Amino acid sequence: xxxxxxxxxxxxxxxxxxxxxxxxxxxxxxxxxxxxxxxxxxxxxxxxxxxxxxxxxxxxxxxxxxxxxxxxxxxxxxxxxxxxxxxxxxxxxxxxxxxxxxxxxxxxxxxxxxxxxxxxxxxxxxxxxxxxxxxxxxxxxxxxxx
Numbered sequence: 001x002x003x004x005x006x007x008x009x010x011x012x013x014x015x016x017x018x019x020x021x022x023x024x025x026x027x028x029x030x031x032x033x034x035x036x037x038x039x040x041x042x043x044x045x046x047x048x049x050x051x052x053x054x055x056x057x058x059x060x061x062x063x064x065x066x067x068x069x070x071x072x073x074x075x076x077x078x079x080x081x082x083x084x085x086x087x088x089x090x091x092x093x094x095x096x097x098x099x100x101x102x103x104x105x106x107x108x109x110x111x112x113x114x115x116x117x118x119x120x121x122x123x124x125x126x127x128x129x130x131x132x133x134x135x136x137x138x139x140x141x142x143x144x145x146x
Contacts (some may be wrong), residue, residue: 028140031055031069037109041065042118044102044133047073051136055106062103062122063090070098082124094127110127113144 016038029052034040041056043066056065063082067090070077075097079089093100108115117137121128138146 005021007142021045028053028108028136030140034106034108035110037111039105039107042102042104042106042129043069043100044104044130045098047075047098047102051133053137058105061124062074063124066091066100083126090124094126100125100127102133103127104129115141115146 010146025093029047029050031052031054034055041060041062041113043054043056043062045052045054045066052069054065054069055112056062068075075095077095077098078092082088082090102118103125104118104120106116106118115137117134118129
């Protein structure tokens with residue numbers, strides 16, 4: 001019996017129910033910005049030239065966060081083999097309308113307005129955070145402690 005492709009729900013992969021929000025302005029889009037204290041994954045990308053940060057659960061895989069976001073946005077993306085599992089595929093870091101510039105983790109506490117700028121890297125992509133993107137986050141989150 002053949003099994004069809006797995007469809008990943010952005011909501012299921014990223015944050016708990018009720019936390020799927022976006023903070024948007026002309027300079028930066030924050031998708032699924034955490035509303036609870038904890039550690040989370042982040043994918044930093046540019047979509048049609050606009051900086052976007054997509055946040056996900058700490059136990060989510062960066063590739064699946066990226067895939068869920070691109071699918072939700074209706075963006076096409078090339079697939080590349082996963083390095084250690086070449087029979088499986090993940091979205092490429094660059095497609096017709098997007099380019100991934102960084103991946104990592106964050107620590108956040110919205111109640112005290114604490115935001116640890118992204119750190120670390122993605123194991124699957126061997127890609128770390130983009131420091132220029134971090135500056136954009138810092139500019140956007142005025143009034144937060146870093």
